[in-house]
Amino acid sequence: MFKLTGTVKVVNPTQVISEKFSKREFVIETQDQYPQLVMFQATQDKCSLLDNVQVSSQVEVSFNLRGREWTSPAGEVKYFNTLEAWRIEKVGQGNAMPAGGPSAMSLGSDPIPAATTSAVASNEEEDDLPF
Numbered sequence: 001m002f003k004l005t006g007t008v009k010v011v012n013p014t015q016v017i018s019e020k021f022s023k024r025e026f027v028i029e030t031q032d033q034y035p036q037l038v039m040f041q042a043t044q045d046k047c048s049l050l051d052n053v054q055v056s057s058q059v060e061v062s063f064n065l066r067g068r069e070w071t072s073p074a075g076e077v078k079y080f081n082t083l084e085a086w087r088i089e090k091v092g093q094g095n096a097m098p099a100g101g102p103s104a105m106s107l108g109s110d111p112i113p114a115a116t117t118s119a120v121a122s123n124e125e126e127d128d129l130p131f
Contacts, residue, residue: 002083005060005091006030009037014047024050026085028061040085049088062087 006028014024024047030036040061042049053059066082 001062001064003060003062004028004030004038005058006035006038008053008055008057008059011050011053011055022047026050026053028059038083040083042085042088046086049085053088053090058091060089060091061085062089 008026009029010025010027012025014022016022021043023041023043025039025041027037027039030038040063063083063085066084068080068082070078070080072078
């Protein structure tokens with residue numbers, strides 16, 4: 001299971017591939033130094049997860065990475081990957097991380113007692129590893 005947080009860039013309509021299979025694709029733009037546009041797919045009953053998702057909203061997508069092999073009619077073997085979304089939460093709702101990232105309160109920012117600090121410092125002085 002993987003998670004990715006970003007801004008919804010595109011939400012496509014549901015595509016009915018057959019009586020037994022439907023899919024809906026959407027694109028998330030990451031908030032990295034070099035933003036990436038990542039396409040996900042929701043299938044079957046998960047297509048409805050996108051009904052209330054608006055373009056430009058901040059979301060956290062929980063997904064699985066799927067891979068498959070395909071042989072062309074000419075006999076050439078190719079491999080494909082799919083990011084299969086199974087949960088989409090608006091950032092700030094549910095258990096999703098707040099937009100600004102974790103708060104200092106959630107990181108357990110209790111100060112280190114002085115005795116522990118001096119013990120750590122003395123251990124660092126004895127350590128002669130270059131890294």
